[in-house]
Amino acid sequence: MPLPRRSWAEPFKIKVVEPLRLTTPEQRLAALREAGYNTFLLRSRDVYIDLLTDSGTSAMSDRQWAGMMLGDEAYAGSENFYRLETNVRRFYGYQHLIPTHQGRGAEHIISRVLIKPGDVVPGNMYFTTTRLHQEMAGARFVDVIIDEAHDPASEHPFKGDIDLNKLERVFVENPGRVPYVSAAATVNMAGGQPISLANLKAVRELANRYNVKVILDATRIAENAWFIQQREPGYEHRTVAQIVLEMCSLTDGCTMSAKKDPLANIGGFLAVNDAEIAAQAANLLVVYEGLHTYGGMAGRDMEAVAIGIEESVQDDHIRARIGQVQYLGDKLRDWGIPIVLPVGGHGIFLDARAFLPHVPQDHYPAQALAAALYLDSGVRAMERGIVSAGRDAETGLERHPKLELVRLTIPRRVYTQAHMDVTAESVYAVYEDREKIPGLRMTFEPKLLRFFQARFEPR
Numbered sequence: 001m002p003l004p005r006r007s008w009a010e011p012f013k014i015k016v017v018e019p020l021r022l023t024t025p026e027q028r029l030a031a032l033r034e035a036g037y038n039t040f041l042l043r044s045r046d047v048y049i050d051l052l053t054d055s056g057t058s059a060m061s062d063r064q065w066a067g068m069m070l071g072d073e074a075y076a077g078s079e080n081f082y083r084l085e086t087n088v089r090r091f092y093g094y095q096h097l098i099p100t101h102q103g104r105g106a107e108h109i110i111s112r113v114l115i116k117p118g119d120v121v122p123g124n125m126y127f128t129t130t131r132l133h134q135e136m137a138g139a140r141f142v143d144v145i146i147d148e149a150h151d152p153a154s155e156h157p158f159k160g161d162i163d164l165n166k167l168e169r170v171f172v173e174n175p176g177r178v179p180y181v182s183a184a185a186t187v188n189m190a191g192g193q194p195i196s197l198a199n200l201k202a203v204r205e206l207a208n209r210y211n212v213k214v215i216l217d218a219t220r221i222a223e224n225a226w227f228i229q230q231r232e233p234g235y236e237h238r239t240v241a242q243i244v245l246e247m248c249s250l251t252d253g254c255t256m257s258a259k260k261d262p263l264a265n266i267g268g269f270l271a272v273n274d275a276e277i278a279a280q281a282a283n284l285l286v287v288y289e290g291l292h293t294y295g296g297m298a299g300r301d302m303e304a305v306a307i308g309i310e311e312s313v314q315d316d317h318i319r320a321r322i323g324q325v326q327y328l329g330d331k332l333r334d335w336g337i338p339i340v341l342p343v344g345g346h347g348i349f350l351d352a353r354a355f356l357p358h359v360p361q362d363h364y365p366a367q368a369l370a371a372a373l374y375l376d377s378g379v380r381a382m383e384r385g386i387v388s389a390g391r392d393a394e395t396g397l398e399r400h401p402k403l404e405l406v407r408l409t410i411p412r413r414v415y416t417q418a419h420m421d422v423t424a425e426s427v428y429a430v431y432e433d434r435e436k437i438p439g440l441r442m443t444f445e446p447k448l449l450r451f452f453q454a455r456f457e458p459r
């Protein structure tokens with residue numbers, strides 16, 4: 001009898017292990033209370049499987065660790081800076097590298113260079129830190145993503161696409177006030193959904209007609225490229241590396257968090273083609289991040305990023321990375337658990353509205369669901385709903401996003417298929433008991449990016 005399928009396996013084996021600690025339900029309840037029902041405030045020693053984020057949580061390769069020993073910790077002109085610059089040019093094609101301590105450092109610098117107070121920045125849904133830096137530089141952010149992105153049940157293959165009519169309306173209504181289009185690949189907040197190359201090309205053409213730049217959030221570009229290879233006609237025989245380069249060629253520059261796709265534990269950069277913008281950015285860099293040849297990173301970190309970039313665009317790596325996410329997603333979907341479809345590149349997003357229909361959005365259903373999951377098994381997830389959306393910069397009122405999600409984010413090269421099984425079974429157990437999960441009340445609300453530090457109690 002033929003086998004029903006041939007399984008894939010990770011293109012690596014394990015050389016070093018880090019023991020995990022199991023906890024009792026009583027220990028988890030105590031830890032959750034201590035953390036104000038916010039998974040960001042849990043201590044990692046109290047977490048069993050940590051799916052809070054895939055940011056800086058990747059397992060580095062033996063080559064990256066070996067590279068750490070080659071750290072040239074010179075204040076100026078470190079060898080590692082030049083190796084990183086070479087790889088940024090080679091794999092993304094941008095001419096000028098401005099290193100930063102992580103992605104938000106790059107977002108801060110480019111926002112300060114390109115935005116004037118009163119400007120408008122359109123983008124494909126928002127990312128928390130990206131939008132905040134644009135707003136703090138004086139811009140108003142306008143979401144121009146296609147409507148399907150806000151519908152967790154839509155199976156559109158490119159839910160990260162920009163709606164060209166919405167984009168043109170922003171250009172027409174704000175002449176001379178749109179410095180750039182903020183295009184993300186993939187769109188984290190929509191569930192790790194990709195933008196198509198056809199759409200990015202059309203955005204480039206439209207932006208050219210209105211003399212507007214396109215700045216890419218390239219944090220998850222290798223994952224996006226893999227979806228293009230799988231789903232976009234004409235790209236099935238192109239490598240992920242080729243697709244990444246083509247995407248970058250359609251934009252004027254990018255911000256990058258090296259803690260995501262580039263497989264490093266810290267780091268990031270801004271990269272642009274325009275020499276004048278690069279010079280202004282490098283000048284701001286010395287004020288906020290560090291000298292322009294380290295920008296907040298140690299030499300060894302720049303080396304790890306340079307090597308990680310190369311590893312991140314290998315087809316076998318990205319196939320296994322997304323394959324693991326898909327394995328977890330397929331299980332949950334087959335069990336009828338409401339998740340965002342299609343499954344994205346970096347995690348599974350539980351649809352908390354459908355999961356907890358008895359909890360109104362003002363009682364923070366996604367926050368409550370993340371807490372319940374931790375209580376059940378010690379799996380740590382993250383809220384991506386009304387708490388993350390925060391308050392409107394002008395009215396001060398809470399934003400009510402259509403998507404009220406819990407993100408189970410899969411770190412790269414860290415967990416095994418058995419960890420995915422344990423996670424799926426915990427979600428299933430919580431789903432069976434969902435009527436008993438209460439909403440939450442916020443007892444402490446920080447002013448900026450409140451989701452990181454807010455505290456709650458059960459209602």
Ligand SMILES: *Cc1c(COP(=O)(O)O)cnc(C)c1O
Binds near residue numbers: 055217219257258
């Ligand atoms: C994480 C992330 C950022 C911010 O990067 P940090 O390194 O956390 O500052 C920006 N955009 C996207 C899409 C991200 O996922």
